[in-house]
Amino acid sequence: MARDPKIAYVLLRNAHFGPRLASSVELCVRDLVLYSRYARSTLVACPPVDEPFAGVEIATIADVSLGGNVAKALGVARLLRRRGIDIAVVENHLPAAAMIAATSGARVLLHSHAYETAPRGAAGVAGARLKVAPLAGVAFVSEDALARFRDNFPFTRAPMRAIPNGLDxxxxxxxxxxxxxxxxxxxxxxxxxxxxxxxxxxxxxxxxxxxxxxxxxxxxxxxxxxxxxxxxxxxxxxxxxxxxxxxxxxxxxxxxxxxxxxxxxxxxxxxxxxxxxxxxxxxxxxxxxxxxxxxxxxxxxxxxxxxxxxxxxxxxxxxxxxxxxxxxxxxxxxxxxxxxxFDIRAVARRMDDFIDVCVGEGRAGS
Known part of the structure; x- marks a missing residue:
């Protein structure tokens, strides 16, 4: 695509995207956005926050009474369609990432800060296959987390990368x-x-x-x-x-x-x-x-x-x-x-390059 991709980082799990109570996940997202070459075309979709991080556009995810984060994913999908998002980077939630990929029309990159639990039994493997199938890519915070995912989800065909946290x-x-x-x-x-x-x-x-x-x-x-x-x-x-x-x-x-x-x-x-x-x-x-x-x-x-x-x-x-x-x-x-x-400029560049792969502008493959 000739224009910069429209990107949304999606935070679901009790996230606080602001300086008062941010966890390592929110800090990582803030830094990746602020130092991205696509910062101007990137927003963060997150739960309501009293004082969000400065310099980052946010879109509030409406709370739902039933269904948890997977139910919230349907609202995120509507938000992505409304904003014309090309790729959503979903933080730490494989089921929601799969739901967003299936319903939003946007490509979805799962950004995992955790060890994804291996599926158990034939039914678990079948369910895991369905979850990873629609993903455009999977990024991990370490080579260790990536290696464990490859072992536990060997059927994943999406490109994968290890992209650590960075600091300015x-x-x-x-x-x-x-x-x-x-x-x-x-x-x-x-x-x-x-x-x-x-x-x-x-x-x-x-x-x-x-x-x-x-x-x-x-x-x-x-x-x-x-x-x-x-x-x-x-x-x-x-x-x-x-x-x-x-x-x-x-x-x-x-x-x-x-x-x-x-x-x-x-x-x-x-x-x-x-x-x-x-x-x-x-x-x-x-x-x-x-x-x-x-x-x-x-x-x-x-x-x-x-x-x-x-x-x-x-x-x-x-x-x-x-x-x-x-x-x-x-x-x-x-x-x-x-x-x-771990310089944040180099780390953000690695994430941007991987986003290019996932939207089809970079080299395909893992």
Missing amino acids: MGAWSATEPKDASILSVGRALADKGHIEAMAATASALKTRPGWSARFILSATDREPGTVRKLRDTAEASGGRVRIDANLPHAEVKAAWEKSAIGLALTKTPEPFGRTALEALASGAALIGSGLGGLAEVCGPCAVTVDPNDAGGLAAALGALMDAPDRRADLARAGRKRVEAL
Whole structure:
């Protein structure tokens, strides 16, 4: 097509497309749109939001009382037809993507930030075939997520790509000196490793009076028992471990830029790991589990530990707290890695090129 394609990014799952409560998915979408060569012909279809991100056109998805996100997909299809959208990039919801592809007249690209669950049994495989058949393409946040999808959905014929999150490194500061502080950011879920991280941090702090720690948590309503354990341990630290919940991303970013050490200790494979990316970009020396996509984010630029071993983690954390030169080396290497591999301009260009493939302007095939 001679003109720029009309593109809609579609956010369905309890999305908050604004600076107050944005998750990694919404931040990724914002950045891909802002740095796209197609920014002027792109909108974001999302649930109502009180203060949307600046610089991005949005279209509100009407709420429905029954049917959930698949029912919302029918309203999205009507919106896409009305706006003359050429391709819809549907975030993280394969059934809705299939419904939109079947009913909107637009081409649909599924943009997955998760591990898509393998179909089970003959009926599951048949259903999965029907869902992926109408897709124009599938993009994943890591090579790990892409490889798992290829294994679990071998019948997919649409082109596929791994396109990570990116950051505008001009907006991220790695200024020194850092505060003598440790930072862990993420959803307050047991499999994110916060309980072990908290125990290790409390142990390491006992003999290092100049240090403190901070845990910035989201989704605190999901596992009340996990949150209670974390708060109990923090309270026993005598104020040296601070917990904050559901902060705007601007405050999370400021915390990363001050912290000397970061933790990314998910106990199960992570499709990507944006918190690790932000830690490296801010010049924090990172300790991570290296599981799943975290290995692609960090490479050799983090200390890798077993996230289930609080004692081993405490030892690794203490050793890093006591080694300023080692922290400085990790910080420099991590920052350089993000600049080389995750610059948002290059990442957005990769997504634009893949969109071209999916609308028929680029090279076909996967």
